[in-house]
Amino acid sequence: MLEEHAKVVQFVSLAGQVTGRKKLQKMVYIAKKMRFPFQEKYQFHIYGPYSEELTLRVEELCNMGFLTEEKEDKGSYVQYRYAVTAEGTSFSTMLGKQHDKLPEVINMMNDRSARFLELVSTLLYFDELTKEEQIEKVHVVKGKLNFTEDELTDAFEFIAQLATVSIQ
Amino acid sequence: MSYATAKLEEEKVFKDPVHRYIHVRDQVIWDLIGTREFQRLRRIKQLGTTYLVFHGAEHSRFNHSLGVYEIVRRMVDDVFKGRPEWDESERLVVLCAALLHDLGHGPFSHAFEHVFDLDHEEFTRHIIMGDTEVNQVLSRVAANFPLKVSNVIAKTYENKQVVSMISSQIDADRMDYLQRDAYYTGVSYGHFDMERILRVMRPREDQVVIKSSGMHAVEDYIMSRYQMYWQVYFHPVSRSAEVILTKILHRAKALSETGYKFLHEPTHFQAFFDKNIELEDYLALDESILLTYFQLWMREADPILSDLSRRFVNRKLFNYVEIDPAKDYQKLRELENLFRKAGIDPQYYLVLDSSSDLPYDFYRPGEEEERLPIHLLMPNDEIRELSRSSDIVDSISGKRRTDHKLYFPEDILLENGKKKTLRKQILEILKG
Known part of the structure; x- marks a missing residue:
């Protein structure tokens, strides 16, 4: 019972802290695409793949006192920062040790911006397409974000790096 | 043409x-x-x-x-x-x-x-x-x-x-x-x-x-x-039926993984058990097939599969209590242990189920709220987000309601026989 909740706590714990709801959403999605066993269902929404289940789980974990959510006023918008409490750390021990490669994948993602992870997760959402089709799709569904060629190259390189540490 | x-x-x-x-x-x-x-x-x-x-x-x-x-x-x-x-x-x-x-x-x-x-x-x-x-x-x-x-x-x-x-x-x-x-x-x-x-x-x-x-x-x-x-x-009784249905499928899958010999080979499910699903396997399944298997599984030797199938077919559903996982987390752990001691597998007979809904949400720039708001077209052609004009909608905007229920078979806990005292103790904890 509550194993999926514990996985999310462990995820944030390994990251230290995660800044932004969007960033957390994309990080879990990317980890899932790298075959780490997260159960949250994702659908394509405004910012790319999004999981209502994950939103709900995080909210519950905050209510349970296992995660903290700090609001930061950025003027035109509010940003949220997530971290694990001492009770949360104890709660997540029910899972035992995490997968060996998970901390490395989380660190790689947490060093990147939410915008970049949005691009990576969108490319991964269309990973059944050819590279050219993936790029075209990004321009169609994310036209207003104007991703540059450099960003796209960086994103493909990042996906290749992730693949070397993903679960095969 | x-x-x-x-x-x-x-x-x-x-x-x-x-x-x-x-x-x-x-x-x-x-x-x-x-x-x-x-x-x-x-x-x-x-x-x-x-x-x-x-x-x-x-x-x-x-x-x-x-x-x-x-x-x-x-x-x-x-x-x-x-x-x-x-x-x-x-x-x-x-x-x-x-x-x-x-x-x-x-x-x-x-x-x-x-x-x-x-x-x-x-x-x-x-x-x-x-x-x-x-x-x-x-x-x-x-x-x-x-x-x-x-x-x-x-x-x-x-x-x-x-x-x-x-x-x-x-x-x-x-x-x-x-x-x-x-x-x-x-x-x-x-x-x-x-x-x-x-x-x-x-x-x-x-x-x-x-x-x-x-x-x-x-x-x-x-x-x-x-x-x-x-x-x-989110009707709790309908959720109870869904909890049991989920557990039947979990049990059948778990039995298949351990090489259990079903009385009737679950051929329609094999591709799903093996995680090797072709489109034809998917299209071949419908609710009449599932209900037929539930009927067949009522006669299986495995006591959990047969009991859960019987419950679904005959509508002998689980009871439930409201629970707040934030406050009752330790109680959940205790209950799981007591269920095991009483010889009732909590994986199938003690189930936490959550329902949650956000009736309407507006757009907050820069953050991850994925719902596009409803926009009103004002007489001057201005576009205005609905909750800015409607007090009723404003009062429920962005407000998520969640509730959690813990499902369990009360009839088993009330049975006479072995470990009756322990079962009674479980029931007392459940009913608070």
Whole structure:
């Protein structure tokens, strides 16, 4: 019972802290695409793949006192920062040790911006397409974000790096 | 005349209790309805286990899909046609997407998807793009037409206005299921003035907006949705049936993994147990097949599988108590241990189930709130987010309601015999 909740706590714990709801959403999605066993269902929404289940789980974990959510006023918008409490750390021990490669994948993602992870997760959402089709799709569904060629190259390189540490 | 524009010689009508008549003139739509993949939706109930609470709720995804098609048809043919902000060349793609949007749903969708880690949207895509009758019909329109329809349903289509007609906070999908589910369950919630909403819808860039004069009809729609979620969709007894159904499938899967010899080989499930699912395996399953297996599994030697199957078939469901996982987390752990000591496997007989709904949400720039808001078209042509004009909507905007229930078989805990004292102790803890 509550194993999926514990996985999310462990995820944030390994990251230290995660800044932004969007960033957390994309990080879990990317980890899932790298075959780490997260159960949250994702659908394509405004910012790319999004999981209502994950939103709900995080909210519950905050209510349970296992995660903290700090609001930061950025003027035109509010940003949220997530971290694990001492009770949360104890709660997540029910899972035992995490997968060996998970901390490395989380660190790689947490060093990147939410915008970049949005691009990576969108490319991964269309990973059944050819590279050219993936790029075209990004321009169609994310036209207003104007991703540059450099960003796209960086994103493909990042996906290749992730693949070397993903679960095969 | 091309296949895309071909019309039937005479209009076909389906009698429908919600929309009175569903009108079909397009040859493509008529042909899609006749495909085996679309006809399969007759054997998938729209509300899963809800019929065990509201006995009228036996309607299928076939009815609902036709209903969504009819609402979109009325939008494009009666309201949008001729307006400069509407691109008439999108008519057929949006009609097909409306009709096919639920094509990939499996039997008892959510429970089935959860146990076998499947995604009905992915199967919708596979059916539209794969070697199927649906794909043959769509491909006759144009080689890239199946992909266009699939992209609208997946919300990755270029024209966001088209996507929003089927998937937004006020879309044809919701407008049909609220009214249809209210009709078949017999509840008095779920009714709103759809005629009025359709009349005041206006196509705009990337979205469909509502003329401000229709605001009160939209308020009614949002309140209907709120009521239906808590009174029907999250009904605790229906959830109990879904909990048991999920556990039956979990048990059958677990037994298969350990090499258990079933009395009747579960051939229909083998591909799902082996995680090697072809589209044909998926299409071969429907709710009548699942219910047949549940009947067969009642006679299995495994006591958990037979007990859970019997419970579902005979509607001997689990009882429940309200629980707050935040406060009662230690209690849950204690209960799990006590269940084990009492010889009752908590993995199958002690289940935490959560329901949550956000009735309406507005857009907060820069953060991850994924719902596109409903926009009103003001008399001066200004576009204004709904909760800024409606006090009623403002009062529930962004407010998520969640509740948690703990399901358990009270009858087993009340049984006489071994470990009776321990069972009594468990019941006392559960009932607080």
